[in-house]
Amino acid sequence: MLSQKRRKIAILIMMVFMLGIIAGCGQKAPTTEQPAPAAGAINVGINVELSGGVASYGTNAKDGAILAIEQINAAGGVLGKQLNPIVRDCKSIADEAMSVSAALVGDKIVAQIGPLVSGNVAGSTPIVTENKIPLIAPAATAANVTVDEKTGVTRDYIFRVCFIDPFQGTLMAQFAADNLKVKTAVVYGDTSSDYAKGLAEYFKKTFTEKGGTILATEGFVKDDRDFRATLTRIKGLNPEFIYVPGYYQEVAPLIAQARDQGITVPMGGGDGWDSPDMVTVAKAAALNKTYFTNHYSSQDTDPKVVAFVQAYKAKYNKEPDAFAALGYDSVQLMVQGLKDAQVADSVKLAEALAKIKNFDGITGKMSIDANHNPVKAGVIIEFKDGKQVMNSRIQP
Amino acid sequence: MQTKKIKWTRFLLETALLVVLFSLVQYGISTRMLSQYYQINLTSMCINIILAVSLNLINGFTGQLSLGHAGFMAVGAYTAVIMTTKMDYPLLAGLVGAFLAASAAGFVIGVPTLRLKGDYLAIATLALGEIIRVTLQNIDYVNGPAGISGIPKLTTWAWLYGAVVLTILVVVNLINSSYGRAIISVREDEIAAELMGINTTKYKVMAFVIGAGFAGLAGALYGHYFYIIKPETFNFMKSFDILVMVVLGGLGSTTGAVIAAIFITVLTAALQPFPEIRMILYALILIIVMIYRPQGLMGNKELSRQTLGRIWGARR
């Protein structure tokens, strides 16, 4: 048998190899398709989940963002320069998000768009903060994304264009209690998503504060398609309302199966419901008497929204969902910030972003508040015969 | 024949080399010569090395196919993070706690499942890894799926280097001891080992517990560098990633595990600029390497002075 000492030398050699490899990597900078900005280009980092569990959301957000960039470039760019997107996949993992951010920093980006999931934004946060690069999160909804929960201090470089969880959950609870006048509810939401759990938590809190009773809390997980067993049980409890925070992939079959079982009470959810797939999968009839909180309606007749939907369909041959719209708005917000700052400097951009008021995005008119969250109206959308119809608009 | 003097010189030389290597990289970090990007990848590399070497102890040397290694990593990560963030212990305490907790998990899981053989053990460990993840997802104290974020960045190069050296030393010395020989005999022919009076269960559990402990250590270091941990981070894809490193390096070769861990870390980083085809390339490389060199890079051999000597046409 080889002696211990020999093994130790083997380890040493390995360590030297390690060093060698690191040094070797040092010779070439992280290879990118687009190196340091050519004179006249502004690098924009797009760090989203292109593989792994939430690949479809990340891809749609990226598609929305790229569409925005192309439109802006076609109209002459920003500050006389073209926007140069650098797209990277953070694999739906936080440490990869951190690594990607570091690589993007090396590519001299002026801002980063994404990731989508709150946890992955957290992975990027230390790097962008240290390097003073603003991060615009299209869809991260956890409250602690923009505010450090321990100190209560707003993070200087993190911004978002979407609602925060407390807002949506509370909104729906108010709607259910005040408008629909229901007294009992069951919460049946996605337990594998922090977004859905956040919504559920705030719904329950507000609903009970308003005198309602939560009869039960049930859960499903991502990729579930079969909800009948739990629905049968919920049916037995006879609630007047069912709150289903989650994403459309699961919610659509859930609603269809609920109606199949003869559950006719109204149901509600959040912006994760926003997708044309809801109608194709669940069918118009099942969706009657369902409501969800959203930033906007993809069937809004506002010309900006219509133009966006048409352009998106023309380029990608598919309908945009909420993530695509938020990705689009993230870029537009950044561009507004650049124009306000009048220089493509990341620190100045961050300062400008914090001060934006009345930015007219396709997901609503928003002003960035002290917590770097957008203050924008929420809408309650109702499905009527397969069409999204605005039921009410609530100004915060 | 090696005299005491030569042995002593050799020992000093080795230690010196270790110190030099440490200092070189530390210098690079302190003077910011090594950018953040490299530091992050260096950290991932060290953590992967610890994970691969510890899994290799279980899969490679003991021959027990464990597919739930990420579960132990999760136990360690959560333990350490809870200790430092919610109970204000220093990092060292967290690391020790992580190691112990993960070892305990290894014990609890190992004792009942090690009666299973081969593929049944594999599926049981896979299932257990998933159970750990799902359980964590439903515990509100650790925020369920949102996980714990805002973890202070306490892991430094010193801690990582120390942990890597510790892991390799422990594993290598274990294998070269009488315990190690017993462990390898379990892999080679379990029935014969039993007949020779070796308590195979004891050694299987020992390997499991130690392997799990180091996985926990890696998890703790991970948590204190990457700012956030959530149950999804430790899913079966992570277990597979570690398994791939071990097999690519060669089951039963610590050197191989180290090299493969480095290689895979570098490979994933190198493929970052190609997001659309990254996974496809990764999968293809995996398949091709397996077809053309199924025993892995090092087989079950280690890199030793003998082999090096032969390669360099040594004087002896």
Place this chain on the structure above:
Amino acid sequence: MQELIQQLVNGLSLGAIYALIALGYTMVYGIIKLINFAHGDVMMVGGFVGFFSVTLLGTNIAVAMLLAMAICALLGIIIEKVAYRPLRNSSRIASLITAIGVSLLLEYLTIFLIGPNQKVFPETAFTVKAYNIGGLSILNKDVFVFVSAVILMLVLQYIIKYTKTGKAMRAVSLDNEAAILMGISVDKTISMTFAIGSALAAAAGVMVGVYYSTINPLMGIVPGLKAFVAAVLGGIGIIPGAMVGGFVMGLLETMVSGYGNSLYRDAVSFGVLILILLVKPTGLFGKDTGEKV
């Protein structure tokens, strides 16, 4: 009581799908002792072929299923030939890793070609009707899935028991070398096994599409895992075991969701698996052949 029966109906259709996938796993394992992790993804490919058959070629669902089965049978043969055959004489774990590689390749190639978003099976593929029998709502989807699965399983049993190919498959899984001595072409038999297993998985994929209306490139992972658990539950390598295991898994899942806490559903399924493995490790139908020294 009615609720119980309703749950049973739900569980049976889910179980039928798991059973079809589990059969492929168990057949391949029985014959070359490989856990084919790519199997779930073959199911996914089958689903997509069915989808394109219905939307692009405008066929009806039965033709779509047959087309999916044919194409995936071919896919299975190709995978075996290219990725697994070279490793037949190497360690089991090398084949395992290669299987993981093939699984990733199928998933991300599909994403690359078709995009990661889900696709919705059109209404025209299968119009859903509900039959109300004594207060139970049984959809024609349930009937379709269950009946097709049973038919396929019967066909499989016939093939295994009464055809030459089936005999060859049994012979090779029992004793590889003796089979060669008997003049059986082991390569052909293994190819056949993969073909049949993949075809069954493809059928399951189309059923999933019909049943849940949507398919996506990553949809093979979790059902694949659960079907593998089902195969082990029934006794891996044993065909009736896979069928029973599949139904057991389906019913178990439904029961836990229905009566237990749906939050812990997956954990309980896995937990029961571990329990069975500890109590009867060779699975429900497995025979403990003991190890020869």
